[in-house]
Amino acid sequence: MKKQRVIVSVINDLNTDQRVHKICTFIENQGYEVFLIGRVLKSSQKMEARSYRTKRFRMFFEKGPLFYAWFNFRLFWFLLFRRADILVSNDLDTLLPNYLVSRIRRRKLIYDSHEYFTEVPELISRPKVKAVWERIERFVFPKLQFVSTVNDSIAQKYFEKYGITLKVIRNVSPLWKPSTVKSKAELGIPEGKHILIMQGAGLNVDRGVEEAIRMMPHLQNCALIIVGDGDIIPDMKTLVSTEKWDDRVFFYGKRPYQELLQFTQQADLGLSFDQPTNPNYLFSLPNKVFDYIHTSTPILCSNVVEVSKLVRKYRIGEVITDFDPLALAKQVQQVLENPALIAEWKANCTLAAEKENWEAEVGQLASFYPKVHE
Template identity: 25%
Template sequence: MNIGIFSDVYFPQKNGVSTAVKLYKEEMEKLGHNVYLFIPKYSKDYKRNEKNVFEFPAIKFLFEKEQRIALPISTDIFKIRDLNLDIIHSQDPFSMGIFAEFMSKLLKIKHVGTHHTMYEYYRNYLPLIIRPTLKQTQRVIKNWCLKLDKVISPTKNIKELLVSYGVPDEHIVVIPTGIDTEKFNKKIEWNIKEEYGILPEEKILLFVGRLGPEKNIDFLIKVFHKVSYEEKNVKLIIVGDGVERNKLEELVVELDMHDKVIFTGGQPRERVLDAYKQADLFIFASYTETQGLVVLESMAAGTPVVALGKMGVYDLLNHENAGGIMLKELNEDDFAHEIIRVLKDEKLYEKLSKNAIDFVKKNYSIEVSVNKILNVYKSLLNIDKKKNL
């Protein structure tokens, strides 16, 4: 098949959607498909060395500098018809998603979309004067989904939410974003303990993600403060960057934990994988995840998880033997108790670690996910063929 993937985010931007798009493209190409990626140009200075990627002029989003708003006015538009695309797959409802919808109508090609993000919880990035209400946001999501020929939801929980907005049940298929489990078998090259002067006997708690308010990282820092009273040989490493970084660093100083909490900033993908593999425990308290890709990646590395069980993360950790501890509410004492329990109980730790690896390989490998996506494409193409008979 000739597959067109349209996305407003892609590497070097570091987030779950970028990772998902790259994994989709690589796995589909392994299977012999031609995958063409349509994205905003990140910057004039960034040189991309990847085949079949079309970049469009873009401007920075005023309220979140890492985000781009594409202006699909490139001459590459005229090349799309010559690609003979069989299917279009968009990853968001913004500039490239709108462009994908336009091209699907123009070329009469089926359009699939993945609902990666809980946009309702990101309204705070817009100033009040242009910020939509919750109801307005839900209506926009519903209307966007109805324009698609099929909606892919990463979890059952998110599907139920979309149905509550008015999207028909049969219009949605649940396909989790997969993990490239093979990459977690590679030798560690980034030695975190050596770089940051962490002693061999000290344990590492890890958070990976964008430093935004919806991730509740301030809560995790306060939880870690409680943990450190009982567990002296432990450090918290925060991998990522974002609008909350200065505020979080100030909180660390206020709690007198500047020697125990390490901010690495954003890191290349290879280093992030190394971080998972060297951590003793992954901690996570976001309430906006459609799936929680970082949770899956940690589990793929054999690093147990203690996390808030909301939205997509609930669908992951709600399974028996998933390899993590799920908490229902944001309670500092409960989080701290579970973290300490896992760190102290060696048998429990080993069980969670083994279960985590097995769980991801069995249910969330990129091979399984991409095959399911390809089946969605094929079913839509078969419908078209039957109509033409």
């Protein structure tokens, strides 16, 4: 007898989406056959090996409305003619084809909202485009039965909007138990300096990258390492080169997840400077925060709801409110000059990791994907 198949779709190149990978692994461990669908661009790296099947659509268009329309068109026809017992849509930009196929073929549909999609800055500044996505969401969302999201704040917003209770499954990191820990020299990180890290797959506008870079000339014996990518990174590389800050700011690009954590554990402080310029960022809880916790890297964060709540709860860092370059540097310098405080925060990170881990969080998924009995 063939296993029940779950087709999971997301509109990225799969390699850097740890939430989707963790959920796919869980589903597979429940006894299902998993097939993950994404897309590949010219800039995409080679697909990492996975224990489940993957497919990435090649795209005629790489951005803009035609990109989304082409992906959704291909996804609809792909899902329509593939065997599937359950369809899983990740974020609003894959929801419509999944919903239509689930109705046509009478299949169970699960929707996982990674963010407060219609309030992302890319849509707030483009009201006509936002209206299209709002219309899709209003058409489909009230009809959904199985919906999850990444934190309590976003779940509450959707409840207020549609009266639907969402299951909260946070994007918590798995327990980190590396067989070896690489040195700064092996990773190419400057030695003999305090290290700050900002990481992530979505280092975009208002994520605090520019604020972190502009404080660096005011810090003593300190280097900022940026591991990841996003739409603001090309401009930031130009800024660093123009201002001749190359000895203070270092870009390492996208890295495989386990390698990323090697960089993270070498940092003295982890930065999460999302600016509350839109509801999506105000209520965000980025995965990097949990990566910092699991590598015992204390956190300096902006005063966004979910992150600041976590930092204060476990006393694992400090909440920053003034992002003027000089004022920000002064706050960071004071922390770096207090090794006892950093040591206390590191110890608290270790304790927090024992509670805030994927191995504990994953139990929330059991109601969506019950174990397949042989």
